[in-house]
Amino acid sequence: MIAWLLALALAGSGLAWPLSHLFGRRASGWLLALLPAGLFAIFLSLAPTIEAGHTITQTLAWAPSLGVDLSFRLDGFAFLFALLITGIGALVVIYSGAYMSRESDRDRARFFTLILLFMTAMLGAVLSDNLLVIFLFWEATSILSFLLIGFDADSPSARRAALMSLRLTAGGGLALLAAIILIGATIGSYSLSDAIAHTGELARSRWIVPIMVGLLFGVFTKSAQFPFHFWLPNAMQAPTPASAYLHSATMVKLGIYLLARFEPLIGAVPHGRDVVVTVAILTMLVGAVQVLRAEHFKSVLAYSTVASLGILAMLIGLDGPAATAAMVGYILAHALYKATLFFCAGSVLHTTGLSKLRAMGGLARFLPVTAAAAAFASLSMAGLPPFIGFISKEFLFLAQIQSSWDAIPLAAAVLVNAVIVGAAGVVTLRPFFMGRGRVKEVEHGETPGLLLAPVVLAFLGLLVSIEPGWISRAVLRPAAAVVYGAPVEIELSLWHGLTPMLALSAVVIGIGAVIFVFWRPIHLRLRARKSIDRYDVEDGYERLIRFIEKLAAGTARRIQHGHLRGYIQMVLGSAVVFVFWGLIAAGRAPRLPSIDQMGALRIGPAAVALIGLAGGVAATRARSLLSTMIAVGLVGLVTALIFMMNGAPDLALTQFAVESLIVVLLAIVLLVLPVAAPSTRTVRQRTTDATISIAFAALMFIILLDMGASPQHTEVSAFYGAQSYLAAFGRNVVNVILVDFRGFDTLGETTVIALSAIFAWSLLGPRTAHESAATTAAAARGHGAFILRITSPIFFRLLAVLSVATLLRGHNEIGGGFVGGLVAALAFALLALARGVARARATLRIHPLSLVGIGLLLAVSSGMPGLLLHGDFLHHVWLDVNLLGIRIHQGTALIFDLGVYTVVLGGVLAFLFGLRREAAR
């Protein structure tokens, strides 16, 4: 049931855009208001249930394992809020239709959508029982408030105000999320009702302080308590209907709502109530002082809202049933009169364009009905009978007298309420009824759309106090009962007898009247005192934002400095630090391998390895690039020898071929680059680099030693060794692993080679017409040494045959696609060295990248028969045929290997031809 209502609200918000365009300027406000009005009526129909004390719940499972359920709960307190949200929402939509009549269609549609979405979010927040869902809607209201405050996106002050509100409320929301998660972790459930039920357990848990801090941060930022109050006056940049809805009647009360829900927890925590009451009193006082200093109509209303929110927070902090009753009553009263006053301010702004109070006067002549509504609302605000404001103020004083606090809250409340009374007068009597003649003309008169909302609300304020029975039974009493936890007697009547509260009300009205009369000098004197500005929290916020931005810029400038060497140093250095840290944190010392684990010393491989080490050191010290290349090549050859001497002939072959090719290819490059390469680093830099290198090398050494000491897991290799012949018909286990068992990995790696070839080809210079002529001429003149030129065709053919033979025998003997391809590439490299690149290209006939493509195609298609027959890509299929008496047993594995061969050949040739072409430019 409740979920349907929310879904309806959401759907309506989504339709608001097209409907607003459809209904046009005049009708859209009235017609779109049917949605909130309908929801209001539905909620109203539930009043008898709520009055009887029942609660309507609904739960939809969403992510039960995470504890997130869409659980909804309509009890007395939520009912009060739901009525306020939908009722005032309907009036706001009607008012917006008239207020935004001068805007473009698009802006109007945008405004309606935002307002209706906001209403949905607020409803979701008050109707949810799951804390995480409440948080979701909480953040949604923050974002929608941001969008509404910044509605006039061209105005820098609107943007600034919107950002300010978002930063504060979202920051508070983050703290609230932390508190919610801690609550969930402590009691094992994210349900709000569970949290209230387990208040004792929460209060005793060790996370209670962070929970309270997070909760209070969230609530205080949302409800504009000191020191987070300054976003609310700035939020007056929003269009007035938005201010009326969000920043007086509903959104700012969301924090109060949550605080009231958690009142038992605040009471259970030592000093919980003290903190809330203190902050509330500070808020009240700050609000009161700023009310007197405010210049604009809406600013006065905003600061008085701050003060009212302080009063509400204070009432939650006070104990006793009267405080709860007073809070509930004040929520209702404040919503009614504050929204009315905002509507009136909006009407004044719309008709005259004036916003500063000192410039207004005598407006009752032009806006009579608005003036009447404003007068009613102000009287309610001032707490004069027979308005509901009077009744709620009586309850306020009753609550304070009955609470266990002494005189300070009472005194503060008297003072602040007096200021509010004065503000009420200032906001109504001065602009509308005094200063006749200050305003000469208005742009237009009152329209029905602008009038309906304030009139209805003002009238309600009066009606409720004259006939309070239904309201107190159906709305206020259940609400107070939910918050207090037990039934609360609320008697709304105008006359309780000669009580101390009546005396206090009289005192308040007296002081307020004095403030009103002397408003102008008080206002000017307070504005002139610059010391108040110095302690302004908003200034501190500005400075904090500037500081954060400077910090961010400075950090980015330091870390993103643009020097490659610095980046590499940082990466390597931190890798060393973290791995060492991990090793130390692992707790045990690295092990050394035992003597038999180490293996017998063999002089040959040991000597070769040490020569390799010498080569490596020589590479670091070489001052000519050619020597460096030779040294690195030496290390490569040594590696090949180590492979050969330790039972890895395939690897040795590959490494030898690769070393030869690297020499050929890098020589092409080095012949055009400056070969002399003195050291580019200062001694100090070299020392730092040496330290990092030695540390990294030591780390690797320790890791390798420790690995040598641990037992080897040979299950996988044993499997391959056993199955290689039986399942994959191959004797060369390495080749079988590459082509068959791990064929998909090899396909990926072949693709990498192909991509690097394409990359290199596209990077290296474009062909020009005269270039090919020059190279052919050079080739005709003779390129290399005489003997090489004569013998190169022989060697080329020999190497070509050798490469094919290597490919074919690879499955059962040493060889394979990779080695074969490299040997074939060597053949072409030899031809290119001896007779020139053009000759080599002509011998190849096709473009090297075409070879690459053909190879990839072959490799991929070799997997298709397996896919079709066995449902497994690259499950190789074998054929046994008898061809002229010769038994041939081959399969798709050979095609795959052929594909690899072709890709490697094409890739290396692409490198070769490309580099040659670039170097010749």
Place this chain on the structure above:
Amino acid sequence: MSVIYAFVAASLFGCGVYMVLSRNVVRLLLGLSLVATAVNLMIFQTGRIRSPQPPLIPRGASRLGESADPLPQALILTAIVIGFALTVMFAALALRSYRDRGTLVNAGAGPAEQLGDPFAGGTGDDG
């Protein structure tokens, strides 16, 4: 014996890292190649070098006897070829960059730095 291999592989790695930190592009490239080689040696040692017998199933047998570990060898084979492709690709880059910039040394302000400090203009107009 394995200690010697471990020591050599780790030291080659260190030499390679030292060269990678150089400002000369070609030295960086050759250092990268050296690092790749050293890593191949390290992977080889995961097979616990013991038997010099290659992993070939002899004729007449149907399973592999005592021999070197085939699995690391398969991994290293493709690693060698890809390391080679990386080296040559990097060489192409170095050549191109030399053609464009006229120098092999990475130092001083590049084209991006010559545009000026991105943070110099203030931090925007919105609070």
